[in-house]
Amino acid sequence: MAYAAPHTQPLETSTGVDNRKLLMWLFLGSEALFFGxxxxxxxxxxxxxxxxxFPRELYDIPFTSxxxxxxxxxxxxxxxxxxxxxxxxxxxMRIWLVCTALLGILFLxxxxxxxxxxxxxxxxxxxxxxxxxxFVLTGFHGAHVSIGVIILLSVWVRSLQGKIKQSDSLTIExxxxxxxxxxxxxxxxxxxxxxxxxx
Amino acid sequence: xxxxxxxxxxxxxxxxxxxxxxxGEPYRGIWSWFSTVDHKKIGIMYGVAAxxxxxxxxxxxxxxxxxxxxxxxxxxxxxxxxxxxxxHGTTMIFLVxxxxxxxxxNLLIPLMIGARDVAFPRLNAFSFWVFLLGGLFLxxxxxxxxxxxxxxxxxxNTGWYGYAPLTxxxxxxxxxxxxxxxxxxxxxxxxLAGGFNFIxxxxxxxxxxxxLFRMPVFIWMSLVTSFLLxxxxxxxxxxxxxxxxxxxxxxxxxxxxxxxxxxxxxxxxWIFGHPEVYILILPAMGIISEILPTFSRKPLFGYPFxxxxxxxxxxxxxxxxAHHMFTTGLGAxxxxxxxxxxxxxxxxTGVKIFNWLATMWGGxxxxxxxxxxxxxFIAMFxxxxxxxxxxxxxxxxxQQNDTYYVVAHFHQVLFGGAIFGIFGxxxxxxxxxxxxxxxxxxxxxxxxxxxxxxxxxxxPMMVLGILGMPxxxxxxxxxxxxxxxxxxxxxxxxxxAASVLVFIYNVIISLRNGAEAGNDPWDARTLEWSIPSxxxxxxxxxxxxxxxxxxxxxxxxxxDPKGRPVPVPAGAAVATHQDGRDGGHGHGIHMPSPxxxxxxxxxxxxxxxxxxxxxxxxxxxxxxxxxxxxxGWVLEPVSx
Amino acid sequence: MKDFFENPALxxxxxxxxxxxxxxxxxxxxxxxxxxxxxxPAGLGLGPGKAxxxxxxxGGPSAAEYVNxxxxxxAITGLEVGVYYVTALGNILVPVLIAxxxxxxxxxxxxxxxxxxxxxxFSTMFTAGxxxxxxxxxxxxxxxxxxxx
Numbered sequence: 001m002a003y004a005a006p007h008t009q010p011l012e013t014s015t016g017v018d019n020r021k022l023l024m025w026l027f028l029g030s031e032a033l034f035f036g037x038x039x040x041x042x043x044x045x046x047x048x049x050x051x052x053x054f055p056r057e058l059y060d061i062p063f064t065s066x067x068x069x070x071x072x073x074x075x076x077x078x079x080x081x082x083x084x085x086x087x088x089x090x091x092x093m094r095i096w097l098v099c100t101a102l103l104g105i106l107f108l109x110x111x112x113x114x115x116x117x118x119x120x121x122x123x124x125x126x127x128x129x130x131x132x133x134x135f136v137l138t139g140f141h142g143a144h145v146s147i148g149v150i151i152l153l154s155v156w157v158r159s160l161q162g163k164i165k166q167s168d169s170l171t172i173e174x175x176x177x178x179x180x181x182x183x184x185x186x187x188x189x190x191x192x193x194x195x196x197x198x199x
Numbered sequence: 200x201x202x203x204x205x206x207x208x209x210x211x212x213x214x215x216x217x218x219x220x221x222x223g224e225p226y227r228g229i230w231s232w233f234s235t236v237d238h239k240k241i242g243i244m245y246g247v248a249a250x251x252x253x254x255x256x257x258x259x260x261x262x263x264x265x266x267x268x269x270x271x272x273x274x275x276x277x278x279x280x281x282x283x284x285x286x287h288g289t290t291m292i293f294l295v296x297x298x299x300x301x302x303x304x305n306l307l308i309p310l311m312i313g314a315r316d317v318a319f320p321r322l323n324a325f326s327f328w329v330f331l332l333g334g335l336f337l338x339x340x341x342x343x344x345x346x347x348x349x350x351x352x353x354x355x356n357t358g359w360y361g362y363a364p365l366t367x368x369x370x371x372x373x374x375x376x377x378x379x380x381x382x383x384x385x386x387x388x389x390x391l392a393g394g395f396n397f398i399x400x401x402x403x404x405x406x407x408x409x410x411l412f413r414m415p416v417f418i419w420m421s422l423v424t425s426f427l428l429x430x431x432x433x434x435x436x437x438x439x440x441x442x443x444x445x446x447x448x449x450x451x452x453x454x455x456x457x458x459x460x461x462x463x464x465x466x467x468x469w470i471f472g473h474p475e476v477y478i479l480i481l482p483a484m485g486i487i488s489e490i491l492p493t494f495s496r497k498p499l500f501g502y503p504f505x506x507x508x509x510x511x512x513x514x515x516x517x518x519x520x521a522h523h524m525f526t527t528g529l530g531a532x533x534x535x536x537x538x539x540x541x542x543x544x545x546x547x548t549g550v551k552i553f554n555w556l557a558t559m560w561g562g563x564x565x566x567x568x569x570x571x572x573x574x575x576f577i578a579m580f581x582x583x584x585x586x587x588x589x590x591x592x593x594x595x596x597x598q599q600n601d602t603y604y605v606v607a608h609f610h611q612v613l614f615g616g617a618i619f620g621i622f623g624x625x626x627x628x629x630x631x632x633x634x635x636x637x638x639x640x641x642x643x644x645x646x647x648x649x650x651x652x653x654x655x656x657x658x659p660m661m662v663l664g665i666l667g668m669p670x671x672x673x674x675x676x677x678x679x680x681x682x683x684x685x686x687x688x689x690x691x692x693x694x695x696a697a698s699v700l701v702f703i704y705n706v707i708i709s710l711r712n713g714a715e716a717g718n719d720p721w722d723a724r725t726l727e728w729s730i731p732s733x734x735x736x737x738x739x740x741x742x743x744x745x746x747x748x749x750x751x752x753x754x755x756x757x758x759d760p761k762g763r764p765v766p767v768p769a770g771a772a773v774a775t776h777q778d779g780r781d782g783g784h785g786h787g788i789h790m791p792s793p794x795x796x797x798x799x800x801x802x803x804x805x806x807x808x809x810x811x812x813x814x815x816x817x818x819x820x821x822x823x824x825x826x827x828x829x830x831g832w833v834l835e836p837v838s839x
Numbered sequence: 840m841k842d843f844f845e846n847p848a849l850x851x852x853x854x855x856x857x858x859x860x861x862x863x864x865x866x867x868x869x870x871x872x873x874x875x876x877x878x879x880p881a882g883l884g885l886g887p888g889k890a891x892x893x894x895x896x897x898g899g900p901s902a903a904e905y906v907n908x909x910x911x912x913x914a915i916t917g918l919e920v921g922v923y924y925v926t927a928l929g930n931i932l933v934p935v936l937i938a939x940x941x942x943x944x945x946x947x948x949x950x951x952x953x954x955x956x957x958x959x960x961f962s963t964m965f966t967a968g969x970x971x972x973x974x975x976x977x978x979x980x981x982x983x984x985x986x987x988x
Contacts, residue, residue: 013403017958019318022399025961029968030391030429036972037437037467040980041452048458048987065920072916072943076909079951083902125450129458132450136440154830173953180951184944191940195923196933402960430971460987466979517975521982533982 024174028181035185038137039192045129046197053123055130059198060114067110068190071145074103075183078176088166094159097172100179101152104145111142134193141189144182151175234793236320237736239632241327242305246625248331249298255338256290257699259283261692264656268689270677280673281356282375286338288359289379292479293386294334296613299621300482301330301393304421306632308397310727310734311415313406313743318399320791321832322392328801330389336805337382343374355379358671360472361442363453363464368446374812377446381808384439387432388804394428397421406726408745412506415725415748416499419506420485423513424478430517431474438467447811462527469520477516479613480580481509483620484551487573490627491555493723494570495562496764498749501554508547508554515544525596534593541591548584552577567721568642572623575650579615586611586661601671604664607657615653622649622702629709630716634732638713641705648698655691659684724749737788796835800828899956908950915943 081096123131158164263283266275309316317323344353355375357365366376401422444450451457453464492499521537555577586608590596629637663684675681719728729751747753756764803825810817919939949955954962
């Protein structure tokens with residue numbers, strides 16, 4: 001069954017799928033290798049730290065669970081923004097977009113708080129393998145979230161200027177794909193990096 | 200996407216302005232090249248830039264060969280020597296063979312699949328500018344080591360593979376490795392952008408009727424190459440980031456003192472590195488697969504086998520990386536597994552070679568210069584491939600590892616393979632994009648000099664390797680029996696250089712006085728030959744409708760009862776297979792507007808890289824340039 | 840200046856600062872933009888099930904279904920954290936946590952990213968990257984992990 005958003009331009013491509021959407025999926029496939037490399041470096045080095053602090057001394061699982069939950073909920077609000085624009089309800093789309101961006105910012109603030117706490121307790125990029133692999137992995141994820149937030153806010157402004165119409169639902173869908181991908185990367189990180197090495 | 204929007208009325212101010220100054224028409228003069236989004240212009244710029252880097256990398260190789268021509272020489276100091284072979288390798292791989300392959304993809308993909316441009320023209324321009332600026336950035340490093348004219352070179356000197364921990368601060372102080380890791384990172388962005396663009400173009404912009412198995416083999420090989428690019432480059436990017444965090448911010452990824460392992464670098468690098476080998480060779484294989492049928496006047500033998508073996512190579516290239524690491528102590532099980540997979544990957548390659556030979560078998564061969572290069576490719580690449588198989592036997596590899604035998608092997612595939620294929624492609628398609636034939640006589644002189652010079656250079660290296668000469672040594676003592684072979688290799692290198700000068704001469708005289716090419720000088724088989732040379736900006740007046748593999752050939756020829764090609768009667772070939780999807784003769788065809796934003800965005804990247812090396816204050820500047828470029832790009836009112 | 844990156848809090852703080860500035864800029868710009876009035880009747884919240892019937896024309900899930908999936912995801916996250924503190928699980932903790940994460944992953948990909956409903960080409964491209972990453976890095980972790988410990 002083909003999923004086609006209503007009121008979008010008729011497609012004229014050989015495969016019948018939109019160029020931009022295909023590009024986005026290829027990009028996400030490529031990103032899988034990017035985060036795969038970073039995560040495997042973390043896993044490879046997880047038991048090889050010569051000095052502390054070690055993961056189990058620093059991780060605050062309840063706190064990270066809450067921030068994971070926040071990112072997960074931002075995915076829900078993102079998908080509601082998409083549902084809204086596909087119905088032609090620009091007003092609600094705008095609300096959900098801002099909601100998504102704010103949840104993203106909240107997640108980033110949580111990460112900043114967590115990083116600061118780790119740093120105060122003696123963990124930096126230089127301290128040990130845990131510091132190097134953890135900060136680079138979660139830092140790159142945070143950078144992806146930040147870029148997503150900037151994109152969301154930019155689109156929100158465009159919609160306030162009246163530049164986003166129902167026919168632009170593909171734009172929202174593509175941003176959504178990126179946002180959900182960042183979310184599923186975090187699902188993997190939360191389990192492999194936090195829960196499995198936190199004990 | 201370029202589609203006709205006839206009689207579009209100006210909607211916004213920007214639209215009106217663009218219509219007023221005739222947007223869609225190329226800007227005149229040099230500035231048109233800076234803002235162009237035309238895949239043909241971008242392809243030509245890719246080709247010219249990569250060829251200039253080819254000359255640079257060639258000079259570096261000559262300097263290396265002069266140093267090694269005789270024992271106990273001091274022409275280059277050890278540091279200079281290290282910089283030369285590092286920059287030679289990095290340049291030839293990232294700045295020459297890859298972009299030359301991309302140049303052909305740019306020029307040919309839209310023409311061969313019957314499209315007006317690539318799917319994302321501005322992304323295409325971005326890819327080129329990032330490549331060019333990244334290449335220049337990498338080479339700026341030469342001037343950062345003190346006084347360049349006194350031979351104080353700041354260039355990276357750790358080999359093109361940059362093995363940790365040699366690249367760490369403790370062993371490589373100075374900026375060379377920083378330039379290398381950031382430069383390659385920038386080039387990776389260009390490759391990624393290109394890879395995404397080509398996949399979408401090939402999958403989505405095919406002319407009506409061109410199913411996947413009616414695509415020319417070059418398009419198939421480009422598709423496989425693009426997939427390898429988008430999946431391999433992120434791994435390299437992460438490896439380079441890890442090195443960057445180690446060098447600039449004191450992280451410990453490859454720091455054994457903190458419990459890290461330099462072997463992580465080797466794994467990451469070769470997970471990228473072995474698909475990379477096929478990224479380099481597959482476009483050349485595609486070029487050969489177009490040249491051979493044309494000049495044998497036969498369809499490619501076993502088209503599906505060539506295609507599937509190309510796809511198989513793409514898959515298998517992900518399972519052989521550790522054969523670069525047999526001597527690092529992977530253990531017997533891993534060594535055996537990777538040895539076996541390496542033997543296996545030679546099977547699809549062998550399939551291709553037999554298909555090419557069978558294509559020529561019984562054909563009416565026309566031995567033009569492109570055909571010479573294609574046949575040269577088969578012969579030289581086969582030697583290269585076979586020497587590669589000898590590396591897959593682990594005990595044998597223990598002996599060959601880090602000797603000149605390895606150097607001979609990979610030059611045999613990358614020069615004897617990729618470069619021969621690319622030169623064949625240049626001779627073959629030069630008429631299409633310039634309207635002028637390259638001189639065939641000078642072309643054959645070029646070919647024979649290159650073939651002889653090539654064998655004089657690299658076959659002695661095979662001998663040297665077996666005699667035990669290690670790689671990466673700046674000089675060697677007198678009494679090891681290496682003198683003669685080294686001298687021979689140096690002579691060969693200069694013969695190659697002379698052959699390249701012949702090529703340049705040929706290009707110059709042919710551009711001035713070359714014979715007019717016409718649409719189809721070779722009586723060829725694929726769609727690009729059905730349109731004028733050079734092609735108009737919109738490529739096809741009417742988008743062709745495709746009915747078979749080699750559709751253009753079947754428009755020209757039918758088969759007699761014995762299967763021999765017979766020309767279609769005069770007049771019947773024209774316009775029989777056209778339909779009028781778009782209004783004829785290029786009027787009213789809306790082409791993507793030129794844009795400076797790809798160039799502006801691209802400038803941001805080296806600015807950030809300079810900032811990381813010299814002053815963090817530059818980083819925000821670069822980020823702002825990048826952001827301005829990207830925002831302008833997204834908000835600019837164009838339809839593509 | 841190198842200390843800048845030594846404190847990772849700043850590493851993440853800098854993007855936040857940029858986001859904040861962008862937000863401020865956006866707010867200023869927005870105040871000049873004419874307010875677009877929605878034709879829809881006013882009403883802030885999107886009650887599940889209140890979606891107009893036209894919203895279902897495309898074969899994807901409705902807003903209500905999205906919300907339900909979100910609730911399932913939240914529940915699984917809660918379960919993960921709960922399981923994490925059950926010390927009795929011992930050796931099966933790892934597979935249980937991985938299974939839970941995989942479930943979340945698959946739910947998001949299938950429903951929020953529409954792969955369940957969308958063209959198979961997209962699933963192929965994405966799965967190619969995932970499978971490749973998984974296969975290659977499993978081999979790395981096994982061979983390199985074995986050779987360095």
